[in-house]
Structure formats: C-alpha cells, structure tokens
Amino acid sequence: MAGFGTVGSGVWKLLKENGDLITSRSHGTARLEIRRIAVRDLEKKREVEAPTNLLTTDCASLVDDPSVDLILELIGGTGAAFELVASALRAGKPVITGNKALLAERGQELFALARKHHTPIYFEAAVAGGIPIIKGIQESLIGNRIRSIAGIINGTSNYILQRMTEAGLGYSEALQEAKKLGYAEADESLDVNGWDAAHKAILLGSLAHGFLIDHRQVYVRGIEKVTPLDIRFASELGYVVKLLSLVIARENGSIEIRTQPSFLSKKNILASVHGVFNAVAVKGDFVGQSLFYGPGAGQGPTASAVISDLVEAARSSHPDRGFLPHRIDGELVPIDDTSTSYYVRFSVTDRPGVIADIATVLARHQIGISGTHSPVDPDHPDADFVDMVFLLHTCPFGVLKTALAEVEQLDCLTGRPVVFRIETL
C-alpha cells in the first residue's frame, strides 16, 4: 500500500475488522494482508497505528518485494503515483487505485502498459466512492449499448449547491461551511472547478464507449460562478441547479461529454440526490434506465470499494479490468454542436425596448423563446437595472454563443449573460 492517509487508514481498519469475514466469504481464496506501507514521513502521527516494521519511505520497495502480490496506490496526483503504477505493471503486479486524475489524464500510457504486461488495473474507488459503477458498466451492463450516463459525482459541489438552494447562501459562504464540516478539502479547486467530476466522467465514458476520451477535448465548467439569484430563479421555474456530468451517445456513434452546472427538473430522480451523496443514472438499450446511488467519497465507502477490487484481484486476475479499447473510430462531438434548451439571464438597464432588442437578435439566429421570467425585487421596485430571464428552445451551443455575442453589443446590457443548460434526461 502506498499512501496511508484517510483512505489507507480506512482500508487498514476494514481489514482489521472484517478481514476474517472476507476470507470466509471467499472460502479462503481471498486472504488479504498488508505487507508494506509506503509513506512520506515515518514520524507523522496517524489516525491508525500500523506496526512500524511495515512502514517505509521507499515506494519502489513495494514493487521489488517478492512477497507483495498486489499494489494499492493511494498516493494521489499524477507524478509519483504514475511511476509507482507503471513500475508495478511492468513487474506484472496488478494495481488497485482510486486515483481518477491519474487514469483520466495518463490512462493512455497506463492502460497500454497494463495490456502489454497482461496485468489488470482495478479502479472502482476512482469513481463515486462506494458506488459500484465501474463494475456496473464493465460487467453488469456489458450487453448494452450505453445511450447516456448522467452523474452527480462530486459531493462537495453538490453539497455547496444544495446549501445555496436551501439556505440562500452565497457560493463563498457555502464553501466555507462545507470546509468546516470536512466536505471540502483545504484546496477545493478540483472539486468546485468541475474537474474532479470530469475525470470520473471521462473514465465512465471511456469504459462505456470503448475509446479513451482525451481530457483535453472535454468541456468542463465549475460551480464557482453560480449565484443564489440563478438558483432562486431556477426554483421558481421548477428546476434545481446540479453539477451534472453527462456522456451521451448520438445515433451516429459520436459522443457528447460535458460537466457543467445545469438545470434539472425537480421531478427528475437525480434532483433528489442531496448533500455529499453521488448518483449515476445509466441508460442502456436493453436494460433501460438504471441508477446507482450512494456515498461518493469518505473513508468507509472508498475503503469498501478498494476492498472489492482487492478481493477480485486476489481471486482471479481479470485482465480486462482496466480498459480494453474496442473502438478505434471513437469521436467526440465538439461542444458547439451539442444542443439543449437554455436558461439565459441578462442584466439590463430598464428602458423601453429592451426585450424587443434582445428578442430580435435571438430571432435572427432562429432561436425560439419558450418563456421569460423577470421578477421585480419587491424591496427595490425602482432599481435601475433588472434581471431578465429567457428560456430558449433547443439549439446548438455554438449558435447560442454567436447570438449572445451580438446581444452583448446592445447598450442596454449591464453585464455578461448568464447561461445554464436545461437538461432533460
């Protein structure tokens, strides 16, 4: 085991508490024993105490030790973790990892090494903690063409958005609260900028569609700029704002993939995913709609996922647990070509003709308006700017961008338009 932080401690505790149960459930085929633990600092005070003779600062020694059969990578990051995983695969030792960034950004190299050395990489813990969505897609749904995957797969963002919704908090306040409760890390950037969720979606999409999705081509937006105002308007219109990760297969086989804060009908089952819980809804051509729901992070759930991989690796090396490409023509849809309906909020000076001006531009681009919403703040009926919401019919995002660039030239605009997609799943 490399890394002995929250998840590593959880694995240690789980094996201590339930190791015998696991052995008996597998009738002795899975006897899991931690032989060595690589850490950065031998002196650090830790949550659980492991025998000091197991600890080492020499990561490479895990791979070299002939008594070690499997490598559990829990270091995080894409540097030292990459070296460790690569050297383990070269040595033919199966790897279990929960490192989504590593696989989403450097999976190309690692999965190729895995195939070359016929050595599996298991990564159930990398996506949605305790939810068995990797196994779900790779095994349970193997008979299905996957039509869509829609996930709420970053608990921190989901918690922050929920608090902004329920309590009307601003983004910063909600973030501070999440930090205080341990739901956001000291450096929250990957959680709130959408990339943590995007990394997971890249892995799910790659497994579902058979080609490794290039993270540089993926559209990702975070929740940092979501305002309580848009959340309130969403609610008044029957929606909730969720950080949604979508992987959608088009009829022609190309794939839309995006992660961004989106509007979702309050009636959608994903709308009731609260707090730090995660959920992944998968549509397959035979299975129809299915949903996996559970804790998306945390010590216990992540350890549970790691252990399921360890047991599977111990029982039988499944060479295709990892990623076997099965499509060479996999192609992503450029974000400008993806279509949904939209919520657009314009901040405008309140003068006659504003609506007409904006509507004229939209009409010129063939964008239909399905509704408008522009409540007046009861406390400031004479404020000299107003928020004007347009709900727009489905059109390609590129067309919308072009139209909005023109609207921005109008002198009645006092700020940039705010856009949310309205997703119907």
Next chain:
Amino acid sequence: MAGFGTVGSGVWKLLKENGDLITSRSHGTARLEIRRIAVRDLEKKREVEAPTNLLTTDCASLVDDPSVDLILELIGGTGAAFELVASALRAGKPVITGNKALLAERGQELFALARKHHTPIYFEAAVAGGIPIIKGIQESLIGNRIRSIAGIINGTSNYILQRMTEAGLGYSEALQEAKKLGYAEADESLDVNGWDAAHKAILLGSLAHGFLIDHRQVYVRGIEKVTPLDIRFASELGYVVKLLSLVIARENGSIEIRTQPSFLSKKNILASVHGVFNAVAVKGDFVGQSLFYGPGAGQGPTASAVISDLVEAARSSHPDRGFLPHRIDGELVPIDDTSTSYYVRFSVTDRPGVIADIATVLARHQIGISGTHSPVDPDHPDADFVDMVFLLHTCPFGVLKTALAEVEQLDCLTGRPVVFRIETL
C-alpha cells in the same frame, strides 16, 4: 437455453443485436452462441424466430451435447427446472438462471451440488431484473457487514399500490389495470401474495449473511387486503404504503426477514420508487447507505442481466458465484420478536368510551400510543361506525398480537383490526 418465452426471446435478440459488441468488449474472450433451445412445443408461434434446427423438445439433450458449455435455464417453476439444473451441475456445466423460486425453495440441494461439482450457478436475473444487486452484494460489498437490506422488489405490487394511491382505485380495479397493461401476469398470485418478493429477499439475505435462509421460516404477507382507506390514511399521516422486503441484522447476528405491505415515510428515498421499477437499499458497516435502482422485470432488463452472467461465466468460472455458506450458526428472529412502530385501524361503533376501552387494553400491555387519527367522512357525519387509527410506539409484534386479541373481545369492535408496520430505514 431451456425455455424460449419472453426472457429467452430477449436473450436471443440481445445476442443478435449486440453480440459483436460483447465479443469486442471482452476482446474475444466471450463469444456467445446459442447452440440449442429446448421448448415444450415445436410448433408454437413465437415472438422471434430461431432456426428450427436449434429447437428441441428434449431438455436433457442440452446437457448431453458436448458442444454446449453453459446451460441457461429459463423454464421457471421448481420441477423440470430443478432436474435440468441438477443434471447440468452434475455434468460440470455452469448454469445461468433467473428462477428465484427454484433457488429460494430448492437452493439447499442445488448450491450443495454446485459446490460438490465445483460448478457455479449464476443468478443475477433472479432478483430485480436489470439491477445488479447479486453482484453488488457478492462482490462490490464483500468487505462490509450488511446491516440491512430494504427492497421494493415486486413491480406488479408496486404498480398496484401506486395506482391505489394516486387514483384511489380499489385493489381489484388496480389489478385489472395492471393486467391490461401487461404489468401483471394471468396468474398474479405469486406477485400479489408477496412470495415473489420474498423469494428474492431470501436470496439476498442468504448471500449477505452466509447461511441459506429457510423459506418456511420467512414471514410473508401480500397486498391483497390493502384498502384505499388505509392508503389514504397513510398519506394523511405522511406515509406511503409499499410492499417492503426487509433483511435486518441484529447486533447479536441473528436475522430478521419479512416481506409485507408497510408504511414508509414519504421522505424516504424508497418512497419515490414508482410503477414497475425496483430498488434495493443496502446498508453496510463501511459503505454506509447505497441504493440500486432500475427496471425490476421485463424482457430487455432481464436479458441484460442474463447476458452479464453469461459473459462472466464465459470469461472465468467463478466457483463462488452461487452460494458459499460461511456461517453455520445463522439464525432467524421469530416474527413475534421483531419490533417496529405500528399503524392500527380499528372499526368501531361510535359510542362513548370506545377510545378509553382500547387505550386501556393497550396500556395494560405497555404499548404506548404516539398518535391517533379518526377523520369523519364529511358526507356521512352520522354513520354508525367509525374508523379509528392508533399510531403505536415500537413494541414486539407478539406483544401487539396479544393486545389486539384482547381488544377484539370488546363489543365496540365491528371488524378485525388492520395493522401495518411503520418502517424507519
């Protein structure tokens, strides 16, 4: 493949449409080909046409054919299906089945045969159709002590109860509607009497707790006697009525298992499982709460589950897919010793002292009353009987039964008390 009805046709279609995809996803390790199909009637007109040279009426010939590696049992029932599965196992041919009744009632013999011949039985399709709950418990949650399993695992019942709730239909009307829509079979008895759900719960509980649960010791009640009145009262009190299957582990290791229509808070995530969908919520000591949701039956979803088992069996015979007992002291809690709070509806003559009489009996048995509810029908304020609901504090079911037997002696009662458990999950 034995049996070529709805599910068999689905498997045939799935392999035809997605067989190449499955082969490429597994990099050639899973090449699935149907070699023989045993049917009862060669002449019967079927949904899909299979080459006539594959059809046979001789079930035993499937096992005898040396070109057949795996047996897919889709006959149903516990007679001929038992013979087929047993002979396949004796011949060392892995079995895939969706037959929950067979495994729940005759699993003792079949799982023993499987172990003796080191030949697996796969049965993902037996529980909740397209939802991968067998794999979920056997593999994904293998590191967890399972605290509880709560399932809505009979779509027919769930549909009927939902229609009774939404539209105020009576049980028979709702059943007729379900039949018309194909959500209930011609013979609906196993669905509505609770045993279909109970069979599934027996399998889930056995896998989770390591001993084969004896179906004769399981408490099962169906939905046939649920009335629109109780559903309405439930709603007024903040509950929905669901056919719930529960497997609950006590601290001392013994297991409560029961299937019965129960009250569930409208806020519980299981309350929003609508129509013929199924959901299984599992609590584990490390993973916490997780939920699996999807279509619980139907051609496509069930075929999807069968295929996932077929692929797994083709890739690697997992000898413990089946049932490996790992507890010899497994014990069920007698139903009289299980405790919840309760909704009890008494039909009484409306005379002074009725409430006092009933409350006195309950008090004598130390049963606390947490609330009462006795709305008057606005159209019949002078009706000569009333429905009086008591919400009772948690007590053992046996104590409640004894108390209610005494209440029934009171001359103010005009019918038998109606009892629902209130489950807090």
